[in-house]
Amino acid sequence: MDYINAFWVGGLICALVQILLDRTKLMPGRIMVLLVCTGAVLSAFRIYDPFAEYAGAGATVPLIGFGHLLYQGVNDAVAECGVLGLFMGGLKASATGISAALIFGYLASLVFKPKMKE
Amino acid sequence: MENQKNEQTAKEYEKYVKKVTPTHSLPVNMARAFLVGGLICVLGQYILNTAQAMGADKEEAGCWCSLILIFLSVLFTGLNIYPKLAKFGGAGTLVPITGFANSVAAPAIEYQKEGQVFGIGSKIFTIAGPVILYGVVSSWVLGLIYYVMQMWR
Numbered sequence: 001m002d003y004i005n006a007f008w009v010g011g012l013i014c015a016l017v018q019i020l021l022d023r024t025k026l027m028p029g030r031i032m033v034l035l036v037c038t039g040a041v042l043s044a045f046r047i048y049d050p051f052a053e054y055a056g057a058g059a060t061v062p063l064i065g066f067g068h069l070l071y072q073g074v075n076d077a078v079a080e081c082g083v084l085g086l087f088m089g090g091l092k093a094s095a096t097g098i099s100a101a102l103i104f105g106y107l108a109s110l111v112f113k114p115k116m117k118e
Numbered sequence: 119m120e121n122q123k124n125e126q127t128a129k130e131y132e133k134y135v136k137k138v139t140p141t142h143s144l145p146v147n148m149a150r151a152f153l154v155g156g157l158i159c160v161l162g163q164y165i166l167n168t169a170q171a172m173g174a175d176k177e178e179a180g181c182w183c184s185l186i187l188i189f190l191s192v193l194f195t196g197l198n199i200y201p202k203l204a205k206f207g208g209a210g211t212l213v214p215i216t217g218f219a220n221s222v223a224a225p226a227i228e229y230q231k232e233g234q235v236f237g238i239g240s241k242i243f244t245i246a247g248p249v250i251l252y253g254v255v256s257s258w259v260l261g262l263i264y265y266v267m268q269m270w271r
Binding site for chain 2: 002006007008009010012013014015017018020021023029031037041056058065066067069070075079085090094096097106108109112113114
């Protein structure tokens with residue numbers, strides 16, 4: 001059941017973003033920024049958690065999940081240590097994703113040669 | 119007479135352009151994005167479930183999920199498979215975390231000729247930079263609001 005929910009929710013988010021991609025002049029980079037900020041806002045309004053409870057990876061794998069991680073990290077750190085938490089929590093919570101992308105990305109630049117565009 | 123003839127060729131030309139322009143209808147693109155994006159999320163769900171079955175808690179399982187998806191995406195980017203997938207899947211390959219990993223790895227590979235610092239080092243952040251910046255700033259602002267509201271209570 002969780003596979004079905006992940007499939008249709010994750011798929012639906014992608015299909016909706018496809019409308020933005022086709023019908024507006026938004027570039028992929030802007031769309032990613034938009035998704036992350038949307039995730040942070042949804043998380044701040046406490047909408048994201050029940051949604052993720054239902055959709056599982058359908059909610060966490062799309063980039064809105066990244067925004068949620070950032071906000072959730074800030075939120076928890078503020079609850080724990082006040083003002084300092086505002087600056088501590090976000091990157092700490094999303095460290096795995098950012099580090100993995102940078103490290104693997106860098107290693108890939110050592111291993112792979114640029115391909116000619118087809 | 120001359121005018122009429124021009125009008126006719128213009129119409130014919132328009133027809134011709136319509137015929138040779140590849141038709142990427144929105145519903146078809148959306149269906150493809152749905153399929154590809156959905157499948158990537160199913161793969162993520164599979165990693166989540168497997169990690170939890172092996173004893174990871176919810177948070178750790180989430181980390182494993184991003185870690186493995188990012189690794190696969192970078193690998194497929196290097197092998198030039200991800201761009202082909204992206205051509206088919208559109209937003210389905212852009213929205214998941216794999217799209218973020220692709221946007222990090224692709225410029226790093228592409229600009230390696232320009233050197234370690236100003237090639238790989240700065241181009242690796244072409245898209246990751248804005249995403250991280252606005253993600254951090256927006257969650258900071260929202261966190262500030264939460265903090266102030268908490269003080270009032």
